[in-house]
Amino acid sequence: MIQATELTKRYGAKTAVDALSFTVRPGRVTGFLGPNGAGKSTTMRLVLGLDTPTAGSVTVAGRPYGRLAAPLREVGALLDARAVHGGRTVRRHLLGLARSNALPARRVDEVLGTVGLEAAANRRAKGLSLGMAQRFGLAAALLGDPGVLVLDEPVNGLDTEGIRWIRDLLKSLAAEGRTVFLSSHLMSELERTADRIVVIGRGRLLADTDMRDFIEAHSPDSALLRTPHGESGPMRALLESRGASVRLDAHGRWRVTGLDAPAIGELARVHGLAVHELTPLRRSLEEIYTAMTEEAVEYQGSGDSDAEEAPR
Numbered sequence: 238m239i240q241a242t243e244l245t246k247r248y249g250a251k252t253a254v255d256a257l258s259f260t261v262r263p264g265r266v267t268g269f270l271g272p273n274g275a276g277k278s279t280t281m282r283l284v285l286g287l288d289t290p291t292a293g294s295v296t297v298a299g300r301p302y303g304r305l306a307a308p309l310r311e312v313g314a315l316l317d318a319r320a321v322h323g324g325r326t327v328r329r330h331l332l333g334l335a336r337s338n339a340l341p342a343r344r345v346d347e348v349l350g351t352v353g354l355e356a357a358a359n360r361r362a363k364g365l366s367l368g369m370a371q372r373f374g375l376a377a378a379l380l381g382d383p384g385v386l387v388l389d390e391p392v393n394g395l396d397t398e399g400i401r402w403i404r405d406l407l408k409s410l411a412a413e414g415r416t417v418f419l420s421s422h423l424m425s426e427l428e429r430t431a432d433r434i435v436v437i438g439r440g441r442l443l444a445d446t447d448m449r450d451f452i453e454a455h456s457p458d459s460a461l462l463r464t465p466h467g468e469s470g471p472m473r474a475l476l477e478s479r480g481a482s483v484r485l486d487a488h489g490r491w492r493v494t495g496l497d498a499p500a501i502g503e504l505a506r507v508h509g510l511a512v513h514e515l516t517p518l519r520r521s522l523e524e525i526y527t528a529m530t531e532e533a534v535e536y537q538g539s540g541d542s543d544a545e546e547a548p549r
C-alpha cells in the first residue's frame with residue numbers, strides 16, 4: 238500500500254506537487270496519469286525517498302521509504318531504465334545488487350527468467366536496446382520479491398509483444414496481492430492494464446477511482462442501435478419522446494444519446510419493436526482524460542467533447 242497525505246513539493250516558487258492525497262492499494266494495478274509536468278515523476282521520487290516533501294507525507298507499507306528496514310524487499314522501482322551503469326554484464330549487475338541487499342544469488346536467475354532476459358545475462362548493460370533495458374530494470378525491481386512496485390513508464394521502448402507481456406506480468410503481480418503503481422502515456426494500454434487510476438493535473442488530484450467507474454461516470458448514456466424501422470417510423474419517435482436524440486451513422490446504425498442500452502432495449506420490448514443490434518457506447522480513457530486535463534489546465538471548460546464513443 239502507498240498512502241500520500243497532503244503531499245506537497247515546492248521547488249522555489251514552483252509547486253510541483255500540491256497537497257496530494259491518494260491511496261494505492263494492494264491486489265490491483267493502479268495507473269498514474271497526468272500531462273507533462275503534472276508532477277508524476279516528482280510524486281514517484283517522493284514515494285521512493287529520492288526527494289523530501291515540503292509538506293505532508295507519503296508512506297509505503299506503512300512507513301516513509303527512508304524508515305523501511307529492507308527497502309529492496311519492500312519496494313521495487315523502475316524510474317529510468319536508461320540510468321544503468323553500463324560496464325558490467327546484466328547478471329553481474331544483478332548479483333551485486335543482490336549481494337549488497339543480502340538477497341540470495343538464486344534470485345538473479347529467477348528474475349532473469351521472469352523478465353525473459355536469460356539469453357542476455359552476459360551482455361553488458363549499456364549495450365541493451367531500450368526494450369531490453371526496460372526488462373533489465375524490471376528484473377532489478379523484482380529482485381527483492383517486493384510487495385510494492387513503482388514503475389515510471391515501464392512500457393517505453395517495448396514492441397507490441399513486449400507491451401502485451403508486461404501487461405500480463407503486471408496483472409499477475411497484482412493478482413499475487415502486490416501493489417502495482419505505474420505511470421504511462423499510452424492511454425489505451427493503461428485502460429487495459431489498470432484496475433484503478435490516480436489522475437493529477439498541475440500537481441493536484443483530479444481523480445482517484447476504479448477505472449471502470451471512472452469510464453462509466455464520464456460516459457454519457459448512449460448506444461448504437463440497428464433496427465428495421467425507418468427513420469420516420471415509431472422507434473425514432475418513441476426514443477425522442479423519452480428525451481433521447483438520434484443520429485444516423487455511416488453504417489446505417491443509429492447513434493442514440495440520452496438513453497442507455499438497457500433502457501432502449503426495454504422500451505423496444507414493451508412497444509413490440511424490432512432491434513437487430515444494440516451496443517452500449519462508452520468514451521475511451523484517453524477522451525475522458527483529455528477533456529479533464531484540458532479543464533485542469535484552463536481552470537474551466539464545457540466538458541463537452543466531440544470525440545466519438547467506442548462500443549463498450
Ligand SMILES: Nc1ncnc2c1ncn2[C@@H]1O[C@H](COP(=O)(O)OP(=O)(O)OP(=O)(O)O)[C@@H](O)[C@H]1O
Pocket residue numbers: 248251252253271272273274275276277278279280
Ligand atoms: N528539481 C526540480 N527543480 C525545479 N523544478 C522542478 C524540479 N523537478 C520538477 N520540477 C518541476 O515540477 C513540475 C512537475 O515535474 P514532474 O517531472 O514531476 O512532472 P511529470 O508529471 O513527471 O512530467 P513528465 O510526464 O513530463 O515526466 C514541472 O513543472 C517541473 O518543471
